Amino acid sequence: MGSIKIIFLVLVSIFITKEALAAQHVVGGSQGWDASTDFNSWLSGKIFKVGDQLVFKYTSGMHSVIELGSEKAFKNCDIGSVVDSMNTGSDVIKLNKPGTRYFACGTLSHCDQGMKVKITTVAAGNAPSSPSTSSSSPTTTSAASSASQSFVFPLLMLVAFSVTLLL
Numbered sequence: 001m002g003s004i005k006i007i008f009l010v011l012v013s014i015f016i017t018k019e020a021l022a023a024q025h026v027v028g029g030s031q032g033w034d035a036s037t038d039f040n041s042w043l044s045g046k047i048f049k050v051g052d053q054l055v056f057k058y059t060s061g062m063h064s065v066i067e068l069g070s071e072k073a074f075k076n077c078d079i080g081s082v083v084d085s086m087n088t089g090s091d092v093i094k095l096n097k098p099g100t101r102y103f104a105c106g107t108l109s110h111c112d113q114g115m116k117v118k119i120t121t122v123a124a125g126n127a128p129s130s131p132s133t134s135s136s137s138p139t140t141t142s143a144a145s146s147a148s149q150s151f152v153f154p155l156l157m158l159v160a161f162s163v164t165l166l167l
């Protein structure tokens with residue numbers, strides 16, 4: 001019985017560590033990947049780190065996800081220059097290196113209607129101290145994100161603890 005508890009605690013702590021390091025971002029929040037979603041407000045204050053994942057949730061067949069190769073293609077909704085495309089309705093994209101990536105809907109005219117997001121990934125562990133560009137409000141956003149993380153962590157600990165008590 002005791003060894004089961006230890007194994008469980010180890011598994012839980014691995015889970016917590018992974019959770020603290022990488023986050024999953026459902027694009028558009030509860031509204032998902034949809035023409036009616038305001039992606040700019042969803043993006044505001046979000047920080048994407050290496051190792052995080054993007055999840056696009058939508059009705060398959062109605063929308064799709066395409067990755068565009070350049071800022072210009074993104075601006076012009078040039079959905080002809082596609083780097084990658086997905087259409088399962090629950091597409092997961094791993095942000096595996098720092099930099100900017102561009103995603104849009106592949107359905108005709110949806111990109112022009114606003115179904116596009118520009119995701120800038122920062123190195124994991126580093127505080128998002130962007131040196132020169134985009135100095136809009138880095139201090140407030142980083143404070144907000146660390147606040148939400150410090151809220152999630154004790155919550156997971158509490159769940160882990162109560163599950164351990166049940167064993």
Ligand SMILES: [Cu+2]
Nearest residue numbers: 063105107110
């Ligand atoms: Cu669409």
